[in-house]
Amino acid sequence: MNRRHDIDALRVIAFAFLILYHVGMLYVGEWGWHIKSAYTSDALQLPMLFMNRWRMDLIFLISGMAAAFVLKSGETGRFLAMRSWRLLLPLTFGIVAVVPVQPYVQGVTNGVVEPGFWNFLAEYYTAKRWPENAFDGWEHGYTWNHLWYLAYLWVYTLVLAALLPALRSGGGRRLADGFGNLRGVALLVLPGLPLLLYSLTLQPHFPERGDFIHDWYRNAVYFTVFVYGFVIARHDGFWREALRLRKIALAFALTVFAVYAIARHDLPDEIPYWHEVVIVTLRNLYVWAALLAILGWAHALLNRPFAWLPRANEAVYPWYMLHQSLIVLIAYWLVPLKLGGFWECVLVIAGTVGGCWVLHEYVIRRVALLRPLFGLKPLGAAREPSALRMAAYGIVPFATLVIIVVSRG
Template sequence: MTPAPSQRHYGMDWLRIGAFILLIFYHVGYSFTPWGYQTPTRGVVWWAEIPLLGMSAWRLALLFAISGYASAALLNRDKGDTAAFGWSRLKRLGIPLAFGLIVVVPPQPYMGLVNSGYEHGYLYYFVHDAFSFRQIRYEYVPRVMHLWFVIHLLAYTLVLCLGLLVIPARARAALRRGFERIFASPALIPLGIALVFLVRSKVPYGWTDMHDLLQDRAAHLHYGGMFLFGFLLRNSEALRVTIARQWPWAALVAVVAFGWVAYDLWLYPGNTPTPPAWRQPLVFAKSAESFAAVIALFGIADRYWNFNHPWRQTLSEAVFPVYIAHQTIMVLVMYPIRNWGLTALPEFLILCGSVAIGSWLFYLIGREVGPLRPLIGLKRHKTHRMPRPVSP
């Protein structure tokens, strides 16, 4: 990978933008699978699981790894001042998290309650029930919904800051050198896969990915480990060179592993359990897909996407506001279209278009209103405007 530690890696920006775009398609497509969702639409599309399983093993690991990479870049910008970095991240993540939990998320469980026969209007629900910390029909309120990712990311960031403050500089340097010797080598891909497999299969009490900060014991090892991997990658020239050399092999491993996952789905579709004898091979295939896909995408981002463009800064800035708004918009649109008599494809297109347009408007409006900017994850002062179209 080419940039010096002081330079911005545009490829990682494009990778982050693409990852969150895929997340929108993933959440919309989830409604058409038998895995279940709060507000099912037209019904199950038998093949919808296949592309989603092509993303589910690595999408969250990728997002946390990118977040770790960006955190290291921000710490470099703050000249290694851990306190300044921690305070900055606490504001940039904590303020929109509080705004999202109080304002953006409550309509989602409300729509679930309406679907189960809840008779009160939204104002009554918001004042009396939304933050009552109790079970109402089939919904426990309040809910964090998709903002669990921000909670986990903020927790990992604060733990990182604590480690940087507590661990002596000499010990941190030794740990970094040990990390480079182990991972910046031919062992990168097999070792990473093995570690993910151990976390997914051998941690006491089993794999837990409940999107709950207090319950996700094994998931913290996986996602927190990928966050740390991305953090260390940002300033490791040796690891960047290793990824640049090995990413084609990682891409091949990820494709082959996904083939096994898709074959298992073909044999045991929907909620049909995989036989016990085949569960460990399936877990290994998902582990291989998870780590190898992240390495492959890092390498692709560096090889092909490390270029600037007039839209990059705007799209990169829009990612966080779009993420905050997208799932609530999706849930609000799901209900009125369920009884239109449409088939799955029109519903899917309507949901994708509604989420894209609604989330983009959420960003455009919020960025122009000064007091709203910190609430949706933007800097208090505008740094740029949308690029004007360039005539041919």
């Protein structure tokens, strides 16, 4: 099967939007984050909400499609070893070396952590229990912050591998074909119904905490769209219908979002249950319609071998790991200067993009030791480690970190 350039390009675009979204978190009014600008605006809430509803669903959907293309028959063990190496090793390194600037900045901004980054690190590496609300994840000692996606994706990959016999059985193939053969209104609406069910049954009891163990609502949603991606990746009928429906799906998504925004605007603290159900239903219809529209338009416009795509696709992983720490650090330096909202935002974006580009282009991709720590393949024709070594390289460092945190928590 020819390489799907549209999926590669969509992966690059999805993570680029993630960077812009996290810059937006500096400026959106009334939404908490690790650090906030003095120039916040409530007007940003609507465009941020527009992206917020589907941004991570799209990334997990793409991850499921990537798994379908990489996972070959009879190579499940090697696939899991490779995924452990390329997810857990960067996650462990990121927690230890990339993320710590974020809890430091948040702790100092909250007035709980004393200024002095090296002194902070000396305490952070002991996995001590921090004062309450010092930073996100204070109760665990360490935090993975934006790198939570890697941990969730690794677990979903393990579960997917365990389900492969069922997915490849006669019944599993019929279910997959049933999904891929949905047409018209059925494709526009039905895949969103499980997401609606999770919102009505799980979300009230499992608010988003980002610790995986108690994150049953988000796990249900993200694992479902991950499996959706795995099922539709190679289904030609689905892609033909997504292409055909792209204009209708986009119009439907925009219409539903407009009604959703009106339905949730300026609400009192207490609203009738039926009103909650309407809002939740609209939200989930919007999420799936938006995903379907994105897939259809990407297939129409991006399925070609762009010259920039191979290098950009390689850069996604390091940029993803670096971007939020750079945003937080640059904002920490700039916010006290009171430069004005426009110039501050321009400098944050320029500094983040420039920092990611320089570090990836001139350091990470050129240093053999750093490449696997940022999820990149070995340099040149270097031999890939055996499956057992790949699994050990990923699992052992992460397991060691978990043991340290648990034993000192």
